[in-house]
Amino acid sequence: MSEEFEIKNKVANSGLVNFDITDLYPKGKRMGIDIKDFLWEGMILKEKDFREKIANIDAELYNDAYVYIYCSEDVIIPLWAYFLITSKITDAAKKVIFGNREDLEVLLMHNAIQTYDFSELRDKRVLVKGCSDESIPNNAYVELVEQLKPLVKSLMFGEACSNVPIFKN
Template identity: 75%
Template sequence: MAEEFEIRNKVAESGLINFDLTDLVPRGARKGIDLKDFLFMEMILKEKDFREKVAAMDAEEYRDTYVYIYNSADAIVPLWAYFLITAKLSPVTRKIVFGNREDLEVILMHNAIQKYDFSEMRGKRVLVKGCSDKEIPENAYIELVEQLQPVVKSLMFGEACSNVPILKN
């Protein structure tokens, strides 16, 4: 008494598009530069010494990396100091920002979302994956909703078996 039955993937049949923000995370090394290492006694910027240290930097160490420049010292650093480091490294890096690692990730995700072509999702039901092995800045989810809201038929967050409806157009 063997009954014939067909195994069906109801999620695939539903026309639901699964979107994983981690697919947009730019690949490549991230490197930080702490300006305190360029300061006299980690407190004072002496222009001549600073320029010499920047000139001595090996730019190749930063080739094809994403760089964030920060200052962990309690010192006032003039804006031109950031100009010098950026001018030295920008020909070889992928991106340079002022701030910490989290600031860099927010900017990278912003750029990735702005460049992404969401036209394939026009009029579709979209599920944004909720769990990830990579850390995604919260702001990326906000920007993603801004981009998807005028395009999609419906937007959900979570997993196919357990999702939260966000909007319907």
């Protein structure tokens, strides 16, 4: 084949580094604990009953899980109640937070981005992949830009064939 008809992959030769944020996404099961299930008639926290129900939790159910504790009812829950639940499962779970599933995902991605070593991207032209099979919180993309802006030569978002330039240093 002559050189004038040679097919060249311009994207591969561009020096563009593809970064897939889902590579940072912590793998593992997510589980919620609804405090409502530990309340008397789903409405009132009776300390003795509450403590008994917490004592009967099988902590192994939460082994290596990311757990979020919430209450689906609009009731007053004393802070010590969260202490009791957390102390029961914290040795088994990977992470325990107060909040909903979305809060958990935001925190997990925050921790992943803050602890990742981005030095391999220094002075590179970086393209952050736009599509993902995982549901990545929007805040993760904001934090990613904060981490990358001082390091990379340029940042783009999307796909190689159709990207949005974000900045150039």
